[in-house]
Amino acid sequence: MKKAYSELSREELLSLREKLGREFVRYKGQNIHLDMSRGKPSIAQLNLSMGMMDVFHSESDLKCEDGTDCRNYGVIDGIPEAKRLLASIAEVPPANIMIFGNSSLNVMYDTIARAYSLGIMGNPPWCRQGRVKFLCPSPGYDRHFKITEEFGIEMITIPMTPVGPDMDMVEEYVNNDPQVKGIWCVPKYSNPQGYSYSDETVRRFAALTPAANDFRIFWDNAYSVHHLYEDRRDTILEILDECEKAGHPHIVYKFTSTSKISFPGSGVSAIATSLANLADIQKRVSVQTIGHDKLNQLRHVRFFRDRYGVEAQMRRHADILRPKFEMVIGSLEEELGGLGIGEWTKPLGGYFISFESLPGCAKAIVGKAAEAGVKMTPAGATFPYGIDPNDTNIRIAPSYPPIDELRTATKIFALCVKMVSIDKLLES
């Protein structure tokens, strides 16, 4: 059993610090360049979808099932078979789906942008409603927060728990403050903690009675089929269904995409929502574009065929990702377990592990790691305005590097945690 750092004497800490410092210098000398900053699939994962490059050739029939020539203009909401495929991923009826372009982030941005300048379902645009607000369960996804920040929307931090956001706070804000227009959610294998919302959390979302008519839950179901294990999977209640049952069918926009199923940047994205919301969105989007890339929609359907094809693909992704997650978690346990200087999550899916350092250490750890050539997501990025009030949260993205590099990167990271933690303990 290792001794917690807090129980070490000043002399022990100083001596350990010196030893760790020498180790750090050795790593620095190796001219390392490793990246654990972004949730990018690895090359091996990208290779899984190369068969998609063979599904079309110059003699292919590029009509979709209703006879539409996918090569030409038109079809604002997506071809029927793509709707079915994305609906199966999003766990909603195909009628509730609208297909978009290559990026669900872009769809979320545009949804905020439309609400801001044009308004939701006949309500005044947010830009004419004074200072509007968004709830931001944190730690959360930095790119979500950047969007609301861009539009000058006031962001309110809601603490995350292992079963979802603090719902007492969510209800308090949403049900009473008409300036609160939305909340960012990654309900399954959340970014960065890998937490999944409990049934009670989902039901409390569905039961919200927003003070604002134009309040919407932004339900980013980015990791719906992104399990690491066959036998241990998080499942969450389907939010559209729950909202319908609760009598609030219009309060949620659900987003999904194939970015981490096929190719990031060349996938297909979608919104799932009530028919009234869809009609509102389609009316607006038909001014924005004549249609999204139907050939890419058809390419995805011809390659994956259906939900079973997607699930088979996700098992292959899991086979590549699982050893990386296990290695990082095992290595953190080995290096830091029992030292009392950090905690980390052990997710069953998604793309991230979340690390909690001693208060006031996250920025310094990330800076130290960068010094040794290991790039992490900037500390603070997982909170609104990039400010983590306790400076404790660090997002670890194990997906991209090959496992050997990841092992080195994790060792260096753990070393930096130790050094910065000792410095902090010596300060006090």
Next chain:
Amino acid sequence: MKKAYSELSREELLSLREKLGREFVRYKGQNIHLDMSRGKPSIAQLNLSMGMMDVFHSESDLKCEDGTDCRNYGVIDGIPEAKRLLASIAEVPPANIMIFGNSSLNVMYDTIARAYSLGIMGNPPWCRQGRVKFLCPSPGYDRHFKITEEFGIEMITIPMTPVGPDMDMVEEYVNNDPQVKGIWCVPKYSNPQGYSYSDETVRRFAALTPAANDFRIFWDNAYSVHHLYEDRRDTILEILDECEKAGHPHIVYKFTSTSKISFPGSGVSAIATSLANLADIQKRVSVQTIGHDKLNQLRHVRFFRDRYGVEAQMRRHADILRPKFEMVIGSLEEELGGLGIGEWTKPLGGYFISFESLPGCAKAIVGKAAEAGVKMTPAGATFPYGIDPNDTNIRIAPSYPPIDELRTATKIFALCVKMVSIDKLLES
């Protein structure tokens, strides 16, 4: 030499009207469904690009020339070789290009949307500047006008001439009214007239001294390489270059795409503008998305290679389009020449022929054609708010139907012109 309808007696008109009416009834009985409403490439044109489906296969190297794996996230501004290709189409240096997704209309919409909610280069957002205005050379492109209408931007009609918009009016508005924020332009083979701006027109655009810092020319170069003839081509001065020379490098956004070069809906689009504008745009767009579809960018480059590949392809497009334009123009000449009830343009490129009826007849002609099963662009659509003050302009889109169908459609259209014109003459 045919006699003009205005010179016919009332009796002659009545008898002719009856004869034409019988002909119309015969057409109606044929249960015809023809579409001359949208500028869509024909199936034969789409087939020209089917080779693009063979350029990638499951063993392909999908790295672009700088080593970036095009299958993964990243690259906000486009891969270098795609920039070069689109720059060659847009006739600008690659440094001035940013690549977007599948639709230049979407890029224009987003450009307006950003200006409206976030502002251009540090200027206040248009939504905070009271009633802002846009100049709309008309007849023009209906989808342009729909965008500015959507954002509540006041649209001011500027008359079109065969050498471009009425530049006296443009200068008067732009140089004096700080609420005028932009102008829609299709400078080459304009939609719908097929007019191209003269050198003087382009130079007067470049020499504008806008009262508003955030005024921009929206230069939609949709038909830059879309010539019908080898030996007779419109050429226009390059606007970025002219603006630079005139000392106003930032006043123009130029838009282009491969929609009518490869596949509509599955092409690649771009903005060309000054470096300062590009930096402003990229900063904003990097909040909206992680990147556009790089695989599709690479697919286009591997298929077309360069400007020469594009030009060869455009000659093949022209071989399909030219006979259709010539047939429609010839048929209009044969049916309506000398009757004094309409005029039409004879463009050397682009996708449209513009028809001018007697005052107050356009809506009735389009309605009549619809009755017989021939769908035209709604009359009025070529003007802001869908209102053609003289009710004379009709856009003819000859590209999509096979030539036999187009012949019938044109005959029916000409018949409707005759009938409605006689009705109008009889009224007065």
